Amino acid sequence: MSQITIKNAVKRYGSTTVISGLSLDIRDGELFTLLGPSGCGKTTLLRMIAGFNSIEGGDFYFNGERINDKEPNKRNIGMVFQNYAIFPHLTVRENVAFGLKNRKLDRATIARETDRFLDMMQIRQYADRLPENLSGGQQQRVALARALVIRPDVLLMDEPLSNLDAKLRLEMRQAIRDIQKEVGITTVYVTHDQEEAMSISDTIAVMRDGAIQHLGTPRDLYQRPGNLFVATFIGRTNILPGELRGGALVLPSGYAVEAPDWQDIPDQKVQVSVRPEEFVIGPAGAAGIPGTVVDSVYLGLNTHYIVDIGLEQKAELIRESTIDDEVVPGSQISLTVKREKINLFDQQGEHNLLRG
């Protein structure tokens, strides 16, 4: 079991700096996810933790012990690679037992532990096959078993589900979650799929350009995103221009809302993030932002609307479907917002004004 601390990590490839001074703490036993768009440096950071990338600056600690110069094979990590990296010339059983053999355990222990994890991953029946005859999902489970059987202090996973079809991905996601909780192992998980991150993580670090934008629980991330990038990257949202005046938020067309939380925030121009479900549709002429419905899509549980509110970007909103839908394209409506849910950012979008 292990706790990971990174202080001011720097990574350069030649003259380009990919990560400049990144710090974070990963608690013992949690499932920590690095989430971010392609090329933001997730894999790079993960491989620095694993010891496969050189470190150009900063310090990495496992349980307070500095590991910068520790060889990868001495770090006691389990790693699940994006392409699984199963040894093709070894059987499933030999793959799983590989790490145990390096630990010079006796035969009986190796056999027992190997079987235990083959069973846990439900791949016992393939134990004597060569990996090339396995499906993607089966290979993935071999990779997981191989990484877990050595009882690593830290489990690292780099987009382990990206090669699987949608159904298998859901199943495996749950399996990873269950096993991680059961074994209670500190896990760093990399993905660019935000839904996957939300469903699986204790803590998520949203990254962009090698820097952490927001670190928090899935709920925190969605409800109070740290900046505009996080708000738009996690889930969908509408960005509206607005202005705070004496604790009241004035939205386009002069619609004003007040909330107790906003009283202490200095007057300023703001960017307002309103998620599609944070709009409420009212009849035309009522207080709110007037708009015209451009399109509606019935999705069963919910109905999706595109509304022209006189801004360049049309507003997107969603609400639970009703029996007879009177809000058809062309209808005039008025939109209000759920004031306790929406988020206010400074003009540059760098800070969430509600996060103090």
Place this chain on the structure above:
Amino acid sequence: MKDNNRFRLDTWGAITLAVLGLYLLFMVYPLGNLIKMAFYGDNGFTLDNFVKFFSKQYYSSTLGNSFKVSLAATITSLLVGVPMAYFFAMYRIRGKGLLRILIIISSMSAPFVGAYAWILLLGRNGVVTNFLQNLLGISVPDIYGFNGMLLVFTTQLFSLIFLYVAGALSKVDNSLLEASENMGCVGVRRFFTVVLPLITPTVLAGALLVFIRALSDFGTPMLIGEGYRTFPVILYTEFVGEVSQNKGFASAIAVIAIIITTVVFYAQNFVSKRKSFSMNSLHPIEPKPLRGVKGILVYVFCYVVVGIAILPQVYVLYTSFKKTSGTIYVDGYSLDSYINMFTRLGSSIQNTLIIPVVALVAVVLLAVLIAYLSVRRRNALTSTVDVLSMVPYIIPGTVVGIALVTSFNHKPLAFTGTMFIMAMALVIRRLPYTIRSSVAILQQIPITIEEAALSLGSPKMKTFFQITVPMMSSGIISGAILSWVTMISELSTAMILYTGRTQTLTVAIYTQIIRGNYGIAAAMASVLTVITVISLLVFNRFSKNGEITM
């Protein structure tokens, strides 16, 4: 972890240094020595050797001769090899598998055996010559000199082009052909506008190899060249010349040879760099059935070419069973040649097995290590090793031999005349090929597999030997067998390096031919062919796709 692409004195760093040391000692030093001998006489720096070479027609004409015959051989090999590979890829041809094997066998045999067989067939007293002369009164064109060399080179070296191009064509996607067919471009026009541009880099690479092989071949011009003297011939005669030995002059000729091959190498590189692109076919070309006159022509072409290419081997095998009296063949058949062979062989059979085996072990080990260094640990030192390892690719075998002999003939490095130096020569000459194929294999293996092993607690060298090497093994084994085959038929270096004790089978065959003991020579050559064929059969078992990389 530290940066893998910067030099560190860990295990791999130490291996880098060791390999570099080997290259410095056994290649850079001998070649440097050679250059020194070319430019330094008894009275210090001199250009006399070069002046002598270029001012005497006797010597300088060999340059033109070598160039002419090599260029001609390259062109004819292309004219035969490219269409052949194209037909094989495009059409269903009966007996294709057998033809392919025969082509490979002919490509793997020693060229001078071919030269000798052609003399027996078409020479002054050849069977075909006599047959045509006596029965039909037709006189055969002179086989000696340029014509004969061209014939021998073409029949043997077109197979290299064939194998190269066949490999490239297997990577061309069928949809490209279908697309061009859709646009109304078929047949010969499609070949020139679509197929040929795609395989041009490969064709050029094959052409370079053919050119260098032809240019540096020693046995063929010695046997069939007669008055048509080429470079390696005067290099050899000047070096071992019984009348006068002039090491400085021989070295100068060697230096000129190196310059020529280097220029050709860079010219080829320059042309093919601009035309190269990578291909990967999901749907290989599907061979179509052949019909009509075109079909007959294709069949005739393929079978006649392969027939001619394999004829020398077959004929040598046949003559090995003929009765001999003294040095001439008489009517009837016997095993006498084989029986007599053993008295002349001395230790050459053992040598032919031992020396290449030793060399092979070293080649495989070094090639795998060097390939690993240059793929996974790129730094200034490993790049140097990389460049050094490719140098022998363009250096004629005779030159390698001379450089080694002159550099290691005194203490503390007195290796001349030992098996060690013969093995070393084979190692140096064969490494470029084996390294290249190992690099190609290694590049197919994702680095994450090694990282997975490291993360599971496996130390670096253990990972290399337990994970990386086994994954490379099928490729390494098939590469090693090909190396082995080329090593046992090697002549040009062995001719310079051998002594009575270290004589190899090829040297023995050559000596018997020169002495006119044709029966014994035929028996020995047949033994060599049998070893080659057996090796190739083993190769076929290990090779995944049967692809030959030379």
